[in-house]
Amino acid sequence: MKKTVCSLLILTVALFTIFLTGCKEEASKPQPNPALADQLLIPPQALRDVGLEYVFSYVVPIRPGEKIKNFEIIGDRFYVISGRNYLTSLDRHALNPVYNWQIAPPETIFCGLREFDNQLYSIVGADLVAFDQAEGKVLMKNSLGFSPLCSPARNNNFYYVPGTDDRVHAFRAADMVRLFDVSANDGGLITTVQATSDFVIFATTAGTIAAIQPDSPTQIWRFEAADAVNAPVAYDGKRFVFSSKDACIYSISAATGKLQWKYLTSAILTNAPQITDSFVYQFVDGRGLLALKKVNGELAWQMPDGLALLAEDGRRVCIMAKNKKLLVYDNVDNKIINEIDVPGITRWATNTRDNLIYLGDDAGRIAAIKPIKY
Numbered sequence: 001m002k003k004t005v006c007s008l009l010i011l012t013v014a015l016f017t018i019f020l021t022g023c024k025e026e027a028s029k030p031q032p033n034p035a036l037a038d039q040l041l042i043p044p045q046a047l048r049d050v051g052l053e054y055v056f057s058y059v060v061p062i063r064p065g066e067k068i069k070n071f072e073i074i075g076d077r078f079y080v081i082s083g084r085n086y087l088t089s090l091d092r093h094a095l096n097p098v099y100n101w102q103i104a105p106p107e108t109i110f111c112g113l114r115e116f117d118n119q120l121y122s123i124v125g126a127d128l129v130a131f132d133q134a135e136g137k138v139l140m141k142n143s144l145g146f147s148p149l150c151s152p153a154r155n156n157n158f159y160y161v162p163g164t165d166d167r168v169h170a171f172r173a174a175d176m177v178r179l180f181d182v183s184a185n186d187g188g189l190i191t192t193v194q195a196t197s198d199f200v201i202f203a204t205t206a207g208t209i210a211a212i213q214p215d216s217p218t219q220i221w222r223f224e225a226a227d228a229v230n231a232p233v234a235y236d237g238k239r240f241v242f243s244s245k246d247a248c249i250y251s252i253s254a255a256t257g258k259l260q261w262k263y264l265t266s267a268i269l270t271n272a273p274q275i276t277d278s279f280v281y282q283f284v285d286g287r288g289l290l291a292l293k294k295v296n297g298e299l300a301w302q303m304p305d306g307l308a309l310l311a312e313d314g315r316r317v318c319i320m321a322k323n324k325k326l327l328v329y330d331n332v333d334n335k336i337i338n339e340i341d342v343p344g345i346t347r348w349a350t351n352t353r354d355n356l357i358y359l360g361d362d363a364g365r366i367a368a369i370k371p372i373k374y
Helices: 002-024 044-049
Strands: 052-059 068-074 077-082 086-091 097-102 114-116 119-124 127-132 138-143 158-162 167-172 178-183 190-195 200-204 208-212 219-224 239-243 248-253 259-264 279-284 288-293 299-303 306-313 316-321 325-330 335-341 357-360 365-371
Touching: 044 052, 044 335, 068 357, 158 190, 158 200, 167 190, 167 200, 248 279, 279 306, 299 325, 306 357
Parallel strands: 288 306
Antiparallel strands: 052 365, 068 077, 077 086, 086 097, 114 119, 119 127, 127 138, 158 167, 167 178, 190 200, 200 208, 208 219, 239 248, 248 259, 279 288, 288 299, 306 316, 316 325, 325 335, 357 365
16 A cells, blocks of 8 residues: 555656656647637628728637636737646737747746847746747746746846845846845835846835846936836836826836826826837726827826727727727827727737737637728
């Protein structure tokens, strides 16, 4: 009896080890899996009637009962992450499948993907892991020695990892030697960190945004909001735009940290804003979707039923709205041009790069849709 129990225990450990090892191996090359006509999210003619058309459709290989957890748009790739941390990488312009992979064991904390120099990196459990973006191979896995809190940041020389100890830990990218730690000293947990070759900024639940030198904890500037900063902080090369739980949206100078404008909403904000060339879009509970002029923070328009920006196409803006509707809005005339019912849609992505609209449902069907040229 003891031998039987021991044998079962050894077999269980061996199977689990094989599973974890499989997570480290090269990602598999999936076969094309386009959606059939009866699997399309929205009838093509219904799209054409409102000035939209399919770019591609696809069915993600997920298990029965499993759902899509998240979409990530990074460069020319579109990543679909399932509830069991199964990742599918697709060419986001043509939806050619590139690879799919069990990026982390099911139920393991996985903080989403970030990209630097053709590499993806993330926190998987208590490890910092880097992947080759082209093929999905694991390039580096490093046990941090502390509990990470949210997605890390990367520049040419360093990784910056927020911890539950209220500090950002800087590691030299070449050999993962920890060089310094930095804290806002405000008693707040870190909500987000971003890095460039010139500075690193991090924000906290106490309302601080601090910029430091990339190679030392030397502070460049510091800005204090009245309450927690929501992640992520949007950056367009000139300004940082963020929302706070004090019900305000802020724009501050990236060079100096000085306030450029502040817009007071009517509710505690829990979502981060999205910025495009001309506008800042913010969902406000009870007020819907707001569009502010990026240059001065003035309200351009407000849509009470709006939930999220999907994409811009010149003056046309595509919006996900309540009651499972997709709206096409004129950003100049401030009016709804078209609308279409999308009853099965449960996931969508905000795309601030171009006019592609990404939608999905719980069955793993995803689609890219674009406005018809006018």
